[in-house]
Amino acid sequence: MKPRYLIIIGLVLLAIAPQVLPTFQVTLLNYIGLYALVVLGLVLLTGVGGMTSFGQAAFVGLGAYSTAYLTTTEQLPSWLAWSAGSPWIGLLIGLLLTAAVALFLGALTLKLSGHYLPLGTIAWGISLYYLFGTMSSMGGHTGISGLPSLSLFGVVLDKGEKIYYLIWVILLAAVWITSNLLNSREGRAIRALKGGQLMAESMGVNTFRSKMVIFLISALFAGISGWLYAHTQRFVNPTPFGLSMGIDYLFMALIGGVGSVWGALLGAGILTMLKQWLQDWLPLIMGGNGQYETIVLGLLIVFMMQRSPGGIWPLLVRLAPASWRNQNHIKVDASAENLPRRDLPEKGQLVLEARNVTRRFGGLVANNQMNLQLHAGEVLALIGPNGAGKSTMFNQLSAVDTPSEGEVLFLDQSLKGKTSREVAHMGMSRTFQHVKLLTTMTVLENVALGTHMRGNKGIISASLHIEREEEQRLLKEAQFQLERVGLGEHLYTEAGSLSLGQQRILEIARALCADPCVLLLDEPAAGLRHKEKQALAELLQKLRQEGLAILLVEHDMDFVMNLADRIVVMEFGEKIAEGLPEEIQSNPAVLEAYLGGAE
Numbered sequence: 001m002k003p004r005y006l007i008i009i010g011l012v013l014l015a016i017a018p019q020v021l022p023t024f025q026v027t028l029l030n031y032i033g034l035y036a037l038v039v040l041g042l043v044l045l046t047g048v049g050g051m052t053s054f055g056q057a058a059f060v061g062l063g064a065y066s067t068a069y070l071t072t073t074e075q076l077p078s079w080l081a082w083s084a085g086s087p088w089i090g091l092l093i094g095l096l097l098t099a100a101v102a103l104f105l106g107a108l109t110l111k112l113s114g115h116y117l118p119l120g121t122i123a124w125g126i127s128l129y130y131l132f133g134t135m136s137s138m139g140g141h142t143g144i145s146g147l148p149s150l151s152l153f154g155v156v157l158d159k160g161e162k163i164y165y166l167i168w169v170i171l172l173a174a175v176w177i178t179s180n181l182l183n184s185r186e187g188r189a190i191r192a193l194k195g196g197q198l199m200a201e202s203m204g205v206n207t208f209r210s211k212m213v214i215f216l217i218s219a220l221f222a223g224i225s226g227w228l229y230a231h232t233q234r235f236v237n238p239t240p241f242g243l244s245m246g247i248d249y250l251f252m253a254l255i256g257g258v259g260s261v262w263g264a265l266l267g268a269g270i271l272t273m274l275k276q277w278l279q280d281w282l283p284l285i286m287g288g289n290g291q292y293e294t295i296v297l298g299l300l301i302v303f304m305m306q307r308s309p310g311g312i313w314p315l316l317v318r319l320a321p322a323s324w325r326n327q328n329h330i331k332v333d334a335s336a337e338n339l340p341r342r343d344l345p346e347k348g349q350l351v352l353e354a355r356n357v358t359r360r361f362g363g364l365v366a367n368n369q370m371n372l373q374l375h376a377g378e379v380l381a382l383i384g385p386n387g388a389g390k391s392t393m394f395n396q397l398s399a400v401d402t403p404s405e406g407e408v409l410f411l412d413q414s415l416k417g418k419t420s421r422e423v424a425h426m427g428m429s430r431t432f433q434h435v436k437l438l439t440t441m442t443v444l445e446n447v448a449l450g451t452h453m454r455g456n457k458g459i460i461s462a463s464l465h466i467e468r469e470e471e472q473r474l475l476k477e478a479q480f481q482l483e484r485v486g487l488g489e490h491l492y493t494e495a496g497s498l499s500l501g502q503q504r505i506l507e508i509a510r511a512l513c514a515d516p517c518v519l520l521l522d523e524p525a526a527g528l529r530h531k532e533k534q535a536l537a538e539l540l541q542k543l544r545q546e547g548l549a550i551l552l553v554e555h556d557m558d559f560v561m562n563l564a565d566r567i568v569v570m571e572f573g574e575k576i577a578e579g580l581p582e583e584i585q586s587n588p589a590v591l592e593a594y595l596g597g598a599e
């Protein structure tokens with residue numbers, strides 16, 4: 001059976017559920033749907049983006065309280081009088097308010113790293129919870145009652161069996177939107193946030209913007225859930241929007257599988273049902289009215305985190321036939337148009353220059369008055385013994401770091417104050433000494449991240465799946481570069497399962513996808529077998545022929561001597577020699593540095 005049929009069976013079951021299940025079970029399904037919508041946002045934010053939030057319940061509260069107030073107050077502000085307390089206007093205003101608060105809180109907290117971000121989310125979760133309870137116009141801790149039922153196309157959704165359909169249609173639409181988004185250019189940038197931010201920035205991704213986007217989407221999902229909740233219950237008070245509910249949402253995400261959209265539904269379903277069963281059965285078994293379910297649930301969650309930290313969804317996926325797992329592999333359309341290419345500077349033109357670059361780390365001078373020049377159509381190698389200062393120089397040239405003195409000029413522009421993202425946009429691309437890949441993504445997706453700057457379709461077209469034409473062009477470019485470097489057979493392999501040498505080659509394909517005029521390679525031959533090195537040398541020669549300027553830091557002398565046009569040698573942070581390979585090979589200062597004086 002194909003997964004498509006499984007989805008159809010699931011949809012049919014969902015459609016008939018309210019007709020065949022008792023009201024109580026339908027109410028449970030409604031709660032599962034409402035919770036799953038919030039958890040879906042957490043999958044995006046925490047599972048994919050790597051940002052843990054305990055504060056999602058507060059956004060649910062914003063959505064719920066906005067509509068509760070607007071649909072029940074007798075003193076609507078005059079500019080809103082026309083809305084006559086419509087719940088749909090309540091939704092709109094609630095979402096606008098949620099978006100405004102999310103943007104404000106995001107701007108304040110998303111730059112925080114490590115444990116400061118989760119702590120920040122706890123702080124705002126608590127603040128908003130007490131705000132709801134303190135404002136007398138919001139009914140204080142008693143809350144607001146008497147909310148109207150929603151009506152849609154003349155049907156009043158005043159029963160659980162009726163609002164059920166609205167809740168699940170909205171949830172499934174949110175799942176569709178989220179899946180579309182994740183399988184797009186913007187989605188690749190979002191998926192790079194967890195562990196690959198430095199790499200993503202050097203591929204031209206604005207990582208702060210990507211963080212803001214998922215923070216906003218997750219807050220809006222929570223806000224919609226709050227709106228639905230308010231009109232399902234027709235009553236709101238602060239209790240369901242406190243920190244403890246925020247923690248429950250996180251548990252749902254962790255149980256279901258925080259890294260996958262379907263994990264959100266699974267987690268919300270399992271935790272809600274389990275809580276219900278435990279509440280029903282434990283008092284009968286244990287006697288008395290203690291909150292046994294909380295204790296047992298806590299223990300179960302600890303046990304589960306031990307046995308399956310990725311949640312239950314990945315376990316189910318592992319049980320599924322291999323052919324199902326490959327269903328998501330987007331095929332590359334060979335007829336897609338090629339992306340336009342940048343005009344390369346004329347061969348021989350100076351493209352990158354370090355002028356008297358000095359970099360100090362406290363008392364240590366890692367680069368001292370370094371000068372070097374790189375021209376279009378040239379391979380320049382930067383060599384030197386361990387600790388000579390090559391990587392530091394590489395970082396100054398790629399704008400990852402800023403010189404203490406001196407400056408770097410790229411295409412006649414000073415890189416002072418520029419970020420690695422801006423430099424990437426100007427036409428510089430790079431690889432990393434310690435490979436930086438998104439190991440669970442396919443080789444094709446990893447390399448397609450390099451094309452990020454060459455597309456411009458945004459979040460909305462990605463969410464609605466209407467950017468396919470551009471996406472195909474980007475993927476075609478990624479496939480072309482992969483075939484060019486000899487990895488064409490591995491398009492759909494998980495990047496983490498490639499050998500180290502292949503991973504380095506993958507990084508070169510990714511860098512080439514950015515259509516650079518300058519390529520900086522940090523130890524590209526490390527870990528490569530003899531044949532792979534030969535193939536890499538041939539590729540770099542071809543690129544040089546095309547007019548690219550290539551700077552490489554490399555320890556493999558045979559590789560460097562056979563490939564480089566010129567070589568700069570460093571020792572103790574300073575340039576000790578510069579020249580043609582044959583000059584460098586017989587330079588006494590170089591021999592002294594490498595062999596300690598032996599000749």
Ligand SMILES: Nc1ncnc2c1ncn2[C@@H]1O[C@H](COP(=O)(O)OP(=O)(O)OP(=O)(O)O)[C@@H](O)[C@H]1O
Nearest residue numbers: 361364365366384385386387388389390391392393
């Ligand atoms: N962020 C930093 N803070 C303090 N010292 C640093 C920093 N980065 C590099 N150094 C020091 O600067 C010197 C040059 O280091 P660098 O990594 O640039 O050398 P390298 O030539 O790339 O060495 P290798 O070939 O081993 O990678 C070393 O002494 C190193 O300890």
